[in-house]
Amino acid sequence: MNERLNAITSRVMEHxxxxxxxxxxxxxxxxxxLDFLTAVGKSEEYPLLSDVLLVSVAVDNVTHWAEQDGNSTASNVEGPLYRDEAPILIAPVNICSVEGAEDDILFVSGQVVSSEDGSPLANAVLDVWQANGEGDYENEDPNQPDYNLRGRMLTDENGRYEFRSVVPAAYEIGKGGPVGEFLKTIGRHAWRPAHIHFKLAQEGFNSVTTMLFIEDDPYIDDDAIGAVKSSLILQLEKCADPDEMAKRGVERPFYTAExxxxxxxxxxGEARSKENSTDFVASK
Ligand SMILES: [Fe+2]
Known part of the structure; x- marks a missing residue:
C-alpha cells in the first residue's frame, strides 16, 4: 500500500x-x-488547470524549499515552453535573431554568486528563454526563427553575464479550451505579466529554475498562475544617451536591467546542478 498517497487522499477528501x-x-x-474534468482530460489541459489553480507554484515552493530562504534566488515553475539544447552563445551574447522595429531593445546583465559568501561563480550556465515583444514564444509562432529568444551562456571569470534581447510582452495562457472557459466563468483573466525564464547551473550548487518579471507590468500583482515573487522583479532603466547607444551598437534608445x-x-541529495554542468561542458 502507498501510505503517503492514502494520507493525501484522505486529506483531500476531508477538504x-x-x-x-x-x-x-x-x-x-x-x-x-465531472463533465469539466472529463473535458480537461480530453483536451490535455491538466497542466494548465494545475497552473491556474496555483497548484504548480505551490508544489514548486515546497519542492525547492531551500531556494525560498530569502538568501538565495527564489525558484519558480519552468512552465510548458522550455526547450532543451538552446544554442550556446559566446559574448557578446544576443538571444534575439529578429528584432522588430517596434521592439524595445534590452540588455540584461549581472553576476552569479554563492548565497553563502557572495563569491562570484565563474562558468555558471545560464539557460534563458522568453516571449517576444508581442508575447509570443518562437515554438508557438511560425513567424519567428527556430530558437529565437533562447540561449545558453556561461558567466565570465568574475561570475558576470550579459545578453542582449528585447523587452518581452505579457501574454495570455491557453484560453481556447475548457480551462479558459472555466476562468471566464469565474471572472478570472488568463494574463501572465511579462517575464524572462532562467535556468542556472553550477557544479556544487543547487540548480535553480526561475523567472524574472518586468516591473510595472499591468499584471504584476495579478498573475494568472500566481508566480510573481517580489525578489524576482527586474527593474528596467531607459538609456537615450547617443554615446551609450554608439557604444552598444544600437540606433535607438534601449533599456538595461541588472x-x-x-x-x-x-x-x-540534490545533484541536479552537477548533472547539468557536465552536460553543458560535453556539448560545447
Ligand atoms: Fe513564460
Missing part, C-alpha cells in the same frame, strides 16, 4: 467534504464539475 457542506453543492453542480543570481551550495 472536499467541507466545501460540499459549506456551499451545499448540488447534484447538477457535481455533474458539471540582476544578480545567488545560488545555494548543493543540498544533500
Amino acid at each position: 472536499l467534504h467541507d466545501v460540499i457542506a459549506e456551499f451545499k453543492v448540488t447534484e447538477d453542480e457535481l455533474r458539471s464539475a 540582476y544578480d543570481f545567488k545560488l545555494r551550495p548543493e543540498t544533500t
